[in-house]
Amino acid sequence: MDVILAVVCLGLLTIALLMAGVYFRIPSVVSFLVIGILAGPYALSILTDQATIETIGEIGVILLLFAIGLEFSLDKLSGAWRTVVIGGFLQLTTTIVAASGLMYFAKGLQFTEAIFFGFLVSLSSTAIVMKVLQERGEVETVSGRTLLGILIFQDLAIIPMILITPFLVGTGGTTTNSLLFQAAKVLGILAVLIVSARWIVPWILLRVTRQRNRELFIFTVAGICFAVAWLTNAAGLSYSLGAFAAGLIIGESEFSLDAVSNIIPFRDVFSAIFFISIGMLLDPSVFVTRSDIVFTLVAIILGVKVVTGSFAATVLGMPARVAIFVGLALAQIGEFSFVLANNALNTNLIGTGPYQTFLASAIITMALTPFTMNAAPVLTGLLHRIFPDRIPIENPEDKADNKSPDDLRGHLIIIGYGMTGRSVARAAEIAGIPFIAIDLDPDVVRMERKAGPVNHFIYGDATHEEILLHAGIGQARALVIAIPEHNVVPGIVHLARDLAPGCYIIVRTQHVTEVQHLLDLGADEVIPEEFGTSVQAFSTVLGKYALPEHDAALLADKIRANGNRMFTRSSHSPARADDMREPAGELNIHNLCITDRSWAEGRTLHELDAEGTRNVRILAVRRGTSMITTLQPDMKLGTGDCLVIHATGKNLEKFRSRVAGH
Numbered sequence: 001m002d003v004i005l006a007v008v009c010l011g012l013l014t015i016a017l018l019m020a021g022v023y024f025r026i027p028s029v030v031s032f033l034v035i036g037i038l039a040g041p042y043a044l045s046i047l048t049d050q051a052t053i054e055t056i057g058e059i060g061v062i063l064l065l066f067a068i069g070l071e072f073s074l075d076k077l078s079g080a081w082r083t084v085v086i087g088g089f090l091q092l093t094t095t096i097v098a099a100s101g102l103m104y105f106a107k108g109l110q111f112t113e114a115i116f117f118g119f120l121v122s123l124s125s126t127a128i129v130m131k132v133l134q135e136r137g138e139v140e141t142v143s144g145r146t147l148l149g150i151l152i153f154q155d156l157a158i159i160p161m162i163l164i165t166p167f168l169v170g171t172g173g174t175t176t177n178s179l180l181f182q183a184a185k186v187l188g189i190l191a192v193l194i195v196s197a198r199w200i201v202p203w204i205l206l207r208v209t210r211q212r213n214r215e216l217f218i219f220t221v222a223g224i225c226f227a228v229a230w231l232t233n234a235a236g237l238s239y240s241l242g243a244f245a246a247g248l249i250i251g252e253s254e255f256s257l258d259a260v261s262n263i264i265p266f267r268d269v270f271s272a273i274f275f276i277s278i279g280m281l282l283d284p285s286v287f288v289t290r291s292d293i294v295f296t297l298v299a300i301i302l303g304v305k306v307v308t309g310s311f312a313a314t315v316l317g318m319p320a321r322v323a324i325f326v327g328l329a330l331a332q333i334g335e336f337s338f339v340l341a342n343n344a345l346n347t348n349l350i351g352t353g354p355y356q357t358f359l360a361s362a363i364i365t366m367a368l369t370p371f372t373m374n375a376a377p378v379l380t381g382l383l384h385r386i387f388p389d390r391i392p393i394e395n396p397e398d399k400a401d402n403k404s405p406d407d408l409r410g411h412l413i414i415i416g417y418g419m420t421g422r423s424v425a426r427a428a429e430i431a432g433i434p435f436i437a438i439d440l441d442p443d444v445v446r447m448e449r450k451a452g453p454v455n456h457f458i459y460g461d462a463t464h465e466e467i468l469l470h471a472g473i474g475q476a477r478a479l480v481i482a483i484p485e486h487n488v489v490p491g492i493v494h495l496a497r498d499l500a501p502g503c504y505i506i507v508r509t510q511h512v513t514e515v516q517h518l519l520d521l522g523a524d525e526v527i528p529e530e531f532g533t534s535v536q537a538f539s540t541v542l543g544k545y546a547l548p549e550h551d552a553a554l555l556a557d558k559i560r561a562n563g564n565r566m567f568t569r570s571s572h573s574p575a576r577a578d579d580m581r582e583p584a585g586e587l588n589i590h591n592l593c594i595t596d597r598s599w600a601e602g603r604t605l606h607e608l609d610a611e612g613t614r615n616v617r618i619l620a621v622r623r624g625t626s627m628i629t630t631l632q633p634d635m636k637l638g639t640g641d642c643l644v645i646h647a648t649g650k651n652l653e654k655f656r657s658r659v660a661g662h
Helices: 003-023 028-039 050-071 074-106 111-122 126-136 142-168 176-209 214-234 239-251 256-280 291-315 320-329 335-346 352-374 376-386 419-431 442-451 465-470 489-499 512-521 529-544 549-566 577-581 649-660
Strands: 412-415 435-439 457-459 478-481 504-509 525-528 587-593 616-623 626-628 642-648
Touching (some): 003 028, 028 126, 028 256, 028 352, 050 214, 050 256, 050 335, 074 111, 074 142, 074 291, 111 142, 111 335, 126 352, 142 239, 142 335, 176 214, 214 239, 239 256, 256 457, 256 465, 291 320, 291 352, 320 352, 320 376, 352 376, 412 419, 419 478, 435 442, 442 457, 465 489, 478 489, 489 504, 512 525, 616 649, 642 649
Parallel strands (some): 435 457, 478 504, 504 525
Antiparallel strands (some): 587 642, 616 626
16 A cells, blocks of 8 residues: 555544544543554555554654653652552562463463563553543542552563563573673663763753753753663663663753653654554454453453452552552553563564464453443442441542642742742742742753752743643642743643633733733733833823823823723623723723814713723823823813823724714
8 A cells, every 4th residue: 555545544544543532431542552453464454564663663662661761750759659669569579470370370381471471461551540540530549649659660660571571581591691791781771870860961951951942952852862772772671771761861850841741742652653553463353263362361360450459559558449449440451561572572482372362352451441440439339248347438528638748739830930930939938929930941940949949940841731730730829921932822821721720820921912812812810011111101201291290100000900901801890792802902092182062072071981981991181281180070071171091992983983972
C-alpha cells in the first residue's frame, strides 16, 4: 500500500477507534492496541513495515522512561517512602513469586521462563490506572496515593528487570566475571549520573534558557535524553535505562517541570505508535485457536494480582475497602511488560506462540481495568456479607481526606515575576498570603530561591497544564497573570479557567482593546496598562491647566472607577446584552457641549439619565472657566455647559443624539 494512503487509512482508523473508546470509556492504551491489531499484517495489512514501526516505538519507550525520570523526585517521595518502598516491594515480590510458582509447578515451564513470566505479570499500567483515577476524581484519596506509590516502585523496578532479563536466556554469559563487569558498568553510569546532575547539565541548561528560545531549550533537552540513551546502549545496556538516567539528571535541576511540559506531547505521540506497533505483532486468531490458554492466563493474572495488591495495601494498614480497590486496580499488565516481552522474543527467551498468547491476555486485562475498579464496592459488600466480622463496611462520610496535608489551600499564584509580579508578591508577604510565582527567567528563579522558600518559585512555561497543576491551580484562590508576552496570555487564561472554575483570575495586559476578549475567555478582572497610563496623563494635563489638584484627582478616580466596571466580569451586576457586545477598546473620554438648540438645555442630570446607561458616565461639567466634579442629580444644564463623559462605541452616538434631542 502507498505510504501516504497507509498513513491516511491509519489516521482515520485511529480517529474512529479513539472516538469509540471515549464513548465506551475504554482506555486509550487499549484503543491503540486494537488499532495495531486491525492495521497489522494479520488483519487489514495497512502497515507491514515492522522495522520502521518498531524503531519509532522504541523512541516512544525512550520518551516514556525519560518522562518518568524527569518526574521522579527523592524529595517529593520522601514523605511517602513507606508506601513506595514497603508497599511496592511487597506487591512486586509476592506477585513474582506467586506467578512464577504457578507457572513452574502447575504448567511445567522452565525455571527461567517462569521467573520471566513473574516479571511480566508483576508490572501494572500506570497510564491506565491514573487515567481511571483522574476520571473518578480519586487521585488524591488514600487509595489513589497508595496506588501511585506502588506504581512508582514498579516503574523503577523495570530498570533491574531489564538488566536481569539477558541473564535469564541461559547462554552461558551469566558468569561471575560478566556479572561483575555488568555491575561495574552500572556503577560507572551512576558516577556519570551524579556528576552530570550536580554540575554539567545544570550549567548547560542555565545558559540555554538564558537565550529565551523555546526551540533551543526543547532540542537541548531531547538531545541530552537521546545522547545518554545512546551512551548506555554503547556500554552494553539498554536505551531505556539511558533514557531514565537522562530524566533523572534533568529532573534534579530547576528546569525539570518545563522539560516535562515540553516532552509530554512528543512522548504521547511516540508511545501511541509503540502500542500500535505492539498490537501489529498480535495475531487475532490466537483468541480462537488458543482461547483456553488465553483465558487461563487471564484468570491467573487477575487472581494473583488482586490478592497480592490487596495484601500489600493491608500490610500498609489500609482499610479493607481501600485494600480491595488497590488489588483490583493493579490487576492488569503494564506498558513496560511489552518492553520486556519484546526483548525476550528477540533473545529467544520466549517463543512466538507464548508471546502471542501473552499479548492476547495482556490486552484483555487492560480492557477489564475500568470494570474491575468499578467492581470494588460490590466485591467489598459481598465479602462483608460472607465475613461480617473481618470486612467492616465504612461510612462514606468517613472517607480519608482528599488532599495530602502539605498541599496549599487558598494561595495566590503569580505568573511573571517582573516589576508587577514582584509587587504583588511583596503585598502577599505583608498580608501573610501564601503564594507561588512562575517565571521563565532562570536567573530570577534561581536568585529568588536562594533568598526565600524554594517552593515559592517555579521555573516553567505557564501555558502548559503541568506547570499550573504543579502550582496547585485547583486549590488557589486567585491567579495574577503579569507577563509581558501578551500573545500567550489568552491561552493561559483559558487553560486556568478550565482547570480552576472557582479561581479569581486577574490579568495585566497592554492594550484596552484586549480586555473584552480576555473577559470572554474567563478572566475576572483585566488591568490594561494603556488605560492606567491614559488616566495618569489626563489628570496631569488637567493639573497643568489650572484645575485644582483635588478636582483633578477626583476626576481621575471617577475615570478609573468607570473603567473598572468595564474591565471586570461581575456576577453581582449583570450586563446588558448590548453592553457585553460593545468592545471595551472603544472606551474614551469625550467633551460634549450644550447649545441653545439642545434638548438637554435646561434639563437636570437626572432627566438626562446618563447614569442609567452602562457604558456612558458624566464625570464632570465644565462651566465657563471652572470644572464641576461634584455632581448632583438636580443640577440644571445650560447653554455653554460642556459635559466631560466617559463612553464607548455606539453608546456615545446614542447619548449624543439624546443630548441634541434627535
